[in-house]
Amino acid sequence: EPEVTQTPSHQVTQMGQEVILRCVPISNHLYFYWYRQILGQKVEFLVSFYNNEISEKSEIFDDQFSVERPDGSNFTLKIRSTKLEDSAMYFCASSEDLFGNTIYFGEGSWLTVV
Amino acid sequence: GDSVTQMEGPVTLSEEAFLTINCTYTATGYPSLFWYVQYPGEGLQLLLKATKADDKGSNKGFEATYRKETTSFHLEKGSVQVSDSAVYFCALRTNSGNTPLVFGKGTRLSVIA
Numbered sequence: 001e002p003e004v005t006q007t008p009s010h011q012v013t014q015m016g017q018e019v020i021l022r023c024v025p026i027s028n029h030l031y032f033y034w035y036r037q038i039l040g041q042k043v044e045f046l047v048s049f050y051n052n053e054i055s056e057k058s059e060i061f062d063d064q065f066s067v068e069r070p071d072g073s074n075f076t077l078k079i080r081s082t083k084l085e086d087s088a089m090y091f092c093a094s095s096e097d098l099f100g101n102t103i104y105f106g107e108g109s110w111l112t113v114v
Numbered sequence: 115g116d117s118v119t120q121m122e123g124p125v126t127l128s129e130e131a132f133l134t135i136n137c138t139y140t141a142t143g144y145p146s147l148f149w150y151v152q153y154p155g156e157g158l159q160l161l162l163k164a165t166k167a168d169d170k171g172s173n174k175g176f177e178a179t180y181r182k183e184t185t186s187f188h189l190e191k192g193s194v195q196v197s198d199s200a201v202y203f204c205a206l207r208t209n210s211g212n213t214p215l216v217f218g219k220g221t222r223l224s225v226i227a
Contacts, residue, residue: 019159033214035130035214035215041219042203042217042219042220043158043203043205043215043217044217045214048214054222056214058214091157091158102163103160103207103215104160105157105158106157107156107157108157
């Protein structure tokens with residue numbers, strides 16, 4: 001079964017450093033997402049991406065965050081200057097189309113900021 | 115805004131017990147409803163979904179029925195196994211534009227032999 005793959009599975013970084021989390025969505029999917037889950041809390045939406053541009057973003061997704069689809073397969077989340085509170089599991093997801101269709105999640109990238 | 119409310123966990127059951135995890139929602143329009151499961155150390159996996167009122171989603175012995183009149187989507191399983199131990203998330207997605215999933219807080223289920 002096709003799956004969303006994410007790298008790295010775990011990254012430790014120092015506060016203030018830049019981090020790039022990488023994702024390969026399912027190949028025929030057109031809509032891409034990043035979510036995060038701070039330990040013990042609910043899964044929160046960060047951003048959605050379609051047709052090479054951001055279609056929606058949450059309040060969490062401030063100027064420190066950016067997303068990019070640098071080629072035909074990868075979808076990246078960059079955090080410019082990490083803060084302690086950015087420590088979380090970051091999930092990439094993709095879906096084939098808009099309505100009712102399943103959003104498929106990757107296994108997550110666990111980011112620890114020290 | 116849209117929201118999902120799940121019963122608080124953790125829930126601890128003996129093997130073969132009956133499981134219910136309550137989920138209610140608030141949404142504008144007519145959302146699609148989902149249950150996702152997160153096994154220890156793994157990512158989110160879709161368990162089941164329902165896209166319109168009275169639809170029943172089912173998978174791996176789990177079921178949930180989309181009840182528009184009570185705005186609920188309770189998850190049930192007749193006989194749980196130790197391997198069902200996980201965190202279960204109820205979620206909705208409104209059918210307008212590229213809207214994100216809105217998740218509940220999750221309910222941790224532990225099944226003991």
